[in-house]
Amino acid sequence: MLEIRGLSITPPLLLAPMAGLTHSAFRTLLLRLGGVGLLSTEMLSARRLPMENAVISPFLVSTEAEHPLSYQLLVADNVHLARAIDRVHELKGDAIDLNLGCPAPKVRQFGGGSKLVDDMDSLRQLVAEARAHTALPLTAKIRLGEELNESSLRNLCRMLEGEGIDLLTVHARLRKEPFIRKPRWEWVGKVKNWLTIPVVANGGIFSVDDGRRCLERSGADGLMLGRGAAMRPWLFHELASELYGLDLPRLEIDRPACYFFFISQLEERFRPERRLGRLKEFTHYFSMTYPFGLRLASAVQSSGSMQEARERATVFFARS
Numbered sequence: 001m002l003e004i005r006g007l008s009i010t011p012p013l014l015l016a017p018m019a020g021l022t023h024s025a026f027r028t029l030l031l032r033l034g035g036v037g038l039l040s041t042e043m044l045s046a047r048r049l050p051m052e053n054a055v056i057s058p059f060l061v062s063t064e065a066e067h068p069l070s071y072q073l074l075v076a077d078n079v080h081l082a083r084a085i086d087r088v089h090e091l092k093g094d095a096i097d098l099n100l101g102c103p104a105p106k107v108r109q110f111g112g113g114s115k116l117v118d119d120m121d122s123l124r125q126l127v128a129e130a131r132a133h134t135a136l137p138l139t140a141k142i143r144l145g146e147e148l149n150e151s152s153l154r155n156l157c158r159m160l161e162g163e164g165i166d167l168l169t170v171h172a173r174l175r176k177e178p179f180i181r182k183p184r185w186e187w188v189g190k191v192k193n194w195l196t197i198p199v200v201a202n203g204g205i206f207s208v209d210d211g212r213r214c215l216e217r218s219g220a221d222g223l224m225l226g227r228g229a230a231m232r233p234w235l236f237h238e239l240a241s242e243l244y245g246l247d248l249p250r251l252e253i254d255r256p257a258c259y260f261f262f263i264s265q266l267e268e269r270f271r272p273e274r275r276l277g278r279l280k281e282f283t284h285y286f287s288m289t290y291p292f293g294l295r296l297a298s299a300v301q302s303s304g305s306m307q308e309a310r311e312r313a314t315v316f317f318a319r320s
């Protein structure tokens with residue numbers, strides 16, 4: 001349905017890169033439930049990536065099953081770019097995504113994420129260099145900009161396409177807009193009309209209805225899910241069957257089973273000190289599907305060990 005440089009993204013449902021969330025354990029849970037077309041890492045510092053130990057780094061640990069997998073690079077300049085891309089090649093990544101949208105002050109301070117779009121000439125060089133250095137699908141993820149301005153957004157998007165970006169994901173919010181603000185899906189539609197490469201819509205998709213409305217409003221070639229995937233890991237499955245007609249095995253949603261499977265994957269993949277923080281991060285979102293989910297979130301949040309978190313979650317599920 002969506003193909004970029006020989007990589008088929010079927011269905012066109014992509015996992016959003018999310019720091020602390022989109023690691024091997026979470027990706028494995030999503031694969032088990034089905035319906036995801038392209039997996040992602042969290043943003044990976046291009047400077048540190050070449051030095052990370054792929055056997056133990058929670059950012060890089062990954063299994064044979066986790067494909068297709070896109071590696072998102074957080075890069076500030078050309079200095080570390082080539083070595084970071086080489087590392088993705090060694091790791092057998094299926095695609096490389098450039099983070100051009102992160103609004104976090106820390107990231108902007110060192111010149112990365114959304115800061116990159118402030119200097120179009122340097123960004124153009126960076127993208128050209130990345131393009132010259134890899135034959136993998138090269139994608140980019142942006143927000144709508146500082147303010148609603150069609151001409152600057154159009155210039156940015158056309159420049160990215162012109163320099164060889166294969167697919168563009170648009171998080172439909174301005175740089176400073178918080179997640180509670182309604183996403184501007186119709187602006188993804190504007191971007192779609194300016195470009196010939198596939199455009200993927202991101203932001204505020206928490207249900208099949210959201211996905212349907214987003215596609216209607218944006219005409220996007222695909223959807224990228226972030227928090228919705230952590231809240232309802234089975235949402236990919238639902239969207240794949242209901243919006244894209246994929247014939248997937250019937251899904252019985254068993255929330256405690258999902259949760260405990262996720263814990264088992266954390267325990268299989270990560271060293272003990274790397275597990276609890278990731279469980280807390282996931283629980284923050286996963287608990288939102290329960291009417292009294294805050295109780296689960298705070299019970300796990302205040303747990304001192306995986307064992308304690310598991311016991312408290314067991315009590316919560318038994319009562320829910």
Ligand SMILES: Cc1cc2nc3c(=O)[nH]c(=O)nc-3n(C[C@H](O)[C@H](O)[C@H](O)COP(=O)(O)O)c2cc1C
Nearest residue numbers: 016017018019042043171203204205225226227228
């Ligand atoms: C906890 C968290 C971590 C995130 N980390 C990243 C990241 O590493 N790279 C990135 O491009 N965006 C990151 N984002 C933004 C998401 O990829 C996505 O654009 C945003 O959450 C909007 O989509 P959603 O409404 O489906 O969650 C992060 C968002 C959250 C909530």
